Amino acid sequence: MQGRLVTLEWPGDDDWAAIASWLRPGSPAAVLSGDWELLGAAEVEQANRSGRVHHLVIRTKDGTRIGTVSYQRSGRIGGFTVGGAIGSPELWRRGYGAEAVVLLVDYLFHQLDAHRVQVTTAGYNKGIIRLMTKTPFVVEGILRDHCYLDGEYHDAIVWGLLRDEHYASLKPSEDNRVLAVGLADFVSEDDKVQARAVLTEHLATADRTALTPYLEQDAGTAGTILPAERGAA
Secondary structure (H helix, E strand, O other): OEOOOEEEEOOOOOOHHHHHHHHOOOOHHHHHHOOOOOOOHHHHHHHHHOOOOEEEEEEEOOOOEEEEEEEEEOOOOOEEEEEEEEOOHHHOOOOHHHHHHHHHHHHHHHHOOOOEEEEEEEOOOHHHHHHHOOOOOEEEEEEEEEEEEOOEEEEEEEEEEEHHHHHHHOOOOOOOOOOOOOOOOOOOHHHHHHHHHHHHHHHHHOOOOOOHHHHHHHHHOOOOOOHHHHHHO
16 A cells, blocks of 8 residues: 555564564553553564454655554444554654555555444544544544553543545545545456456357356246246236
8 A cells, every 4th residue: 555655565574573562561652542562573463363453564665664553343344443653753743654544544445345444542642633633533432541641541532434434535625634545446447347348248149157047947937827926816
């Protein structure tokens, strides 16, 4: 997945330790997100291979590995929870994390048939809250005393985005305040049209398909009253 500032890639063998370091308790990225896990590289890899969570690596245009975004299924079919972390504070507020999350969200809706995507942010993170207000995400609730930092508990904000809201955000808006990317289709519209044309031509000229027995049966029983129909008559 490629954006203007970053690309998202599936992790390689040398990425698991970096992901674990970004998510460890006390790391700058984990502190600001209000969410961390005490996992080593092997545990992170296993969690991904088992399908419990899916991480992607964020890279800048020159290929530098700077962070990660993740998603996992939640609730009923079509629900996803996403998160992310830029490792070094020096790279914060440059738009890298914002674009990475937008790319991931669009991937979930456009390729994995998501119906709802959820993000939870720490109530003390001014930067991410300001960012979220510029997206089509809707505040859905407050988790009281969900995070712990600097000797006290803090609330967390739950943001949600539905499928129709996402696609509406990709259209030009008057206020132009929505952060939107819109991934390119994997298969072009022209190729999809041509594929349908090839199949249509084949069906028109093929001597026999899996449908032929049904069509022959229909022709042979035309006008015949079936037993169930006799009883109803």
